[in-house]
Structure formats: C-alpha cells, structure tokens
Amino acid sequence: MATAYGSDGMNRPTCKTCPFWDKIGKISFDLDEGRCRRNPPFLAMTLGTTDGMGDENSGEWPFTKESDWCGEHPEMSKWGQERNKNSQSVAPHLGVRARKFLFRMFADGKATCGEIISSPETAKKLAQIPITEWMKIKHCGLTTVSELRRWLKYHGLEAVE
Numbered sequence: 001m002a003t004a005y006g007s008d009g010m011n012r013p014t015c016k017t018c019p020f021w022d023k024i025g026k027i028s029f030d031l032d033e034g035r036c037r038r039n040p041p042f043l044a045m046t047l048g049t050t051d052g053m054g055d056e057n058s059g060e061w062p063f064t065k066e067s068d069w070c071g072e073h074p075e076m077s078k079w080g081q082e083r084n085k086n087s088q089s090v091a092p093h094l095g096v097r098a099r100k101f102l103f104r105m106f107a108d109g110k111a112t113c114g115e116i117i118s119s120p121e122t123a124k125k126l127a128q129i130p131i132t133e134w135m136k137i138k139h140c141g142l143t144t145v146s147e148l149r150r151w152l153k154y155h156g157l158e159a160v161e
C-alpha cells in the first residue's frame with residue numbers, strides 16, 4: 001500500500017498505511033477509524049456494569065483515525081532521514097553580525113559580501129582559524145560564534161576551539 005500522509009503539512013506516514021492498524025470504518029466525523037495493535041491491549045475499566053457485579057476490567061486497543069500518526073509506524077525512521085537530508089540542504093541563517101564578520105575577515109577588495117559568504121572556500125578558510133581568534137574581531141560575540149559553527153557544520157567542517 002502506498003504511504004498516506006498526515007494533514008499537518010509534515011507528510012508523515014500515518015495510521016492509514018501502518019501494518020499495525022486495524023481499520024474499522026467510519027465511526028464519527030468523516031474519517032475512517034481503527035484500532036492500533038502495535039502493543040498488547042491495555043486494561044480498561046468499565047464502570048457500572050449491568051450484571052450488578054461492580055466494575056469490570058477488559059482489554060482494549062487504542063482507537064486512532066486514519067490521519068493519526070506515531071513514531072512506531074515502520075516508515076517513520078525513513079521519513080526522519082529524508083527530513084534531515086532536506087533540512088541539511090538549506091544553509092543555516094547567518095545574521096548581520098556574522099555576515100559582517102566574514103566580510104571583515106575575508107574581503108579581498110574584489111569579491112562582494114554576498115560572494116564571500118556563499119563561497120565554500122570562505123568556510124574552509126574560517127575552519128582553519130581558531131575561535132579564540134574570531135572573538136578578537138569586532139562584534140564577534142557568542143551568537144555569531146554559534147551561527148558560524150552551524151554554518152561550518154553545514155559545509156561538513158568543524159570549528160577549531
């Protein structure tokens with residue numbers, strides 16, 4: 001069965017395509033409902049039974065809707081990996097101070113600020129300079145350092161302490 005997706009815009013695999021989902025049909029609203037059989041039934045207490053014997057314990061599986069989801073769906077780890085891959089393909093945001101910092105450090109009189117920041121060569125050069133040296137440059141505070149660390153990571157590089 002093809003993977004169905006949730007309605008929250010996250011495109012997660014949902015109960016609808018989960019092998020643990022036992023579809024019942026439409027019980028309320030418009031969506032199909034079913035039982036999640038990922039785990040053994042839990043004990044549910046029914047109050048006021050008609051046989052006059054008091055409370056009764058019985059096994060129940062949780063009801064879920066076809067658009068529900070949880071981390072136990074077998075395709076969730078694949079979904080997580082895809083999501084991480086996609087989020088890593090977008091360069092982390094660099095604030096104004098971090099951008100100015102990179103320009104001050106690597107301006108050569110020819111390249112524009114945008115060219116310097118978007119060049120992987122800039123990241124390689126920065127990764128060779130210890131953070132203690134970065135901090136000597138005007139306006140390079142802790143926020144800038146943490147942005148630049150993430151930016152280096154995006155380029156597959158580590159900052160030198």
Ligand code: SF4
Pocket residue numbers: 014015018019020021022035036037038064068069070071072073
């Ligand atoms: S709650 Fe989780 S394990 Fe259960 S049917 Fe839904 S996705 Fe599958």
